[in-house]
Amino acid sequence: MRVIFTIALCFLFCSVFLSQVPPSQTIRVNGIASYYAHKFNGRKTSSGEKFSNDSLTAAHKNYKFGTYVLVRNLKNDSIVKVKINDRLPQNSKRSIDLSVRAAKQLNFIRAGLAKVEITVLDSLNNLYE
Numbered sequence: 001m002r003v004i005f006t007i008a009l010c011f012l013f014c015s016v017f018l019s020q021v022p023p024s025q026t027i028r029v030n031g032i033a034s035y036y037a038h039k040f041n042g043r044k045t046s047s048g049e050k051f052s053n054d055s056l057t058a059a060h061k062n063y064k065f066g067t068y069v070l071v072r073n074l075k076n077d078s079i080v081k082v083k084i085n086d087r088l089p090q091n092s093k094r095s096i097d098l099s100v101r102a103a104k105q106l107n108f109i110r111a112g113l114a115k116v117e118i119t120v121l122d123s124l125n126n127l128y129e
Contacts, residue, residue, distance in 0.1 A: 027120040031095025033071060034113050035103035045086035053100035059086035060096050063120065070119040071096065073106040080105040081121070 041053045047065040051057070063069065067084045080102045088097055096118055098106070108114035 029095065029118045030074070031116060031118065032093065032113055033073075033096045033098055033103075033106070033108070033116040034094045035098045035100055035109070038100070047085045049085045051086065051099075055099055056080060056082045056102050056105075057085045058082040058096050058098045058102060059088045060084045061088045061090055061092065068121040069096075070121060071098065071102070071106065072117045072119070073108060074115045074117060076107055078106050 036051070036053060036059075038053065040051055043051050045051050045057075045059070049057075058069070058071070060067075060069075063084045065085055068081060069084065070079055070081050072079045080098075082098060082102050086097070088094060094113075096116065100109070103109050103114075106114060106116070
């Protein structure tokens with residue numbers, strides 16, 4: 001009985017230990033990006049900051065406020081670094097909602113939506129809330 005208990009305990013310990021994200025691992029997610037409508041300019045975000053379409057900010061479902069992410073447009077390979085300062089609804093079909101300035105840098109204003117790759121920068125401190 002002790003042998004089975006010890007094996008089970010070792011298995012549990014190993015599975016928990018191995019499931020941790022190593023510090024050197026980069027977190028990348030593919031999804032759809034949209035951008036804020038002009039009517040939101042000047043309103044407060046979920047983090048309490050004032051939203052500006054001229055800033056390089058974004059809304060995400062889970063990333064902590066203050067997390068920096070690199071967003072790459074998969075169609076044209078343009079990139080932009082943005083700060084997460086707002087929330088998307090949990091049922092949103094979009095992965096990220098960008099400021100107009102960020103959307104312009106990714107060159108998808110006319111299209112309205114873009115397939116993007118989101119890379120979390122400093123993933124050790126800014127995983128999820």
